Amino acid sequence: MAKKTTLDIKKMIENRLGNEEWRFIYDREKEDLRIEGIESKKGMSVSLNSAVAKYEAEGEVAFNELIYYVKEALSAMHTVTVFLEDQVRPVIRATSFPTEKEEGNSFVTNEHTAETRIYYAIDSEKTYQLIDENLLSKSGYTKEKLHSIAVLNLQKMPVQVKEDIVADNTFYFVRTNDGYDASRVLNSTFII
16 A cells, blocks of 8 residues: 555545535645535534544545544534434533634533533434534523433433452443543432
């Protein structure tokens, strides 16, 4: 397999995604490729250096996975979000995580610890969208009701615990790879 450069990956992405609805903006300094809607200007950036490294490690499989996630993200950004109660989930993120969208609309959050904050998401299985103040307003829910719904939905999710004993100390690990592992600390029925 021939070694790929960032420009090779850039061209591959443009060829795979290229159509009249997306604009591609290449940042030579950062080695990033921004893909955005021509009219909406909503989009995302792909680190080409990371894409090259992943391509070299995993080949075409990694590239196809990248394209899949980019398409899903762009699709989510350009569709109207339907607010369904059973899809609302709490998401714990570091306090360094942005508190507002690029266009300035604030995400709905609650303080959690000095290092973490609770965000809320609508999970549509393939992707999720963080709930912002506009979406909350359209839903008719209060922030408190949203939190209650999210925690109730979290309690319905399976919890698989792995136990490890080191020097007579028992450690418990939760790893479901569903994006909500950290959020399970909010499930009081699990913690008790």
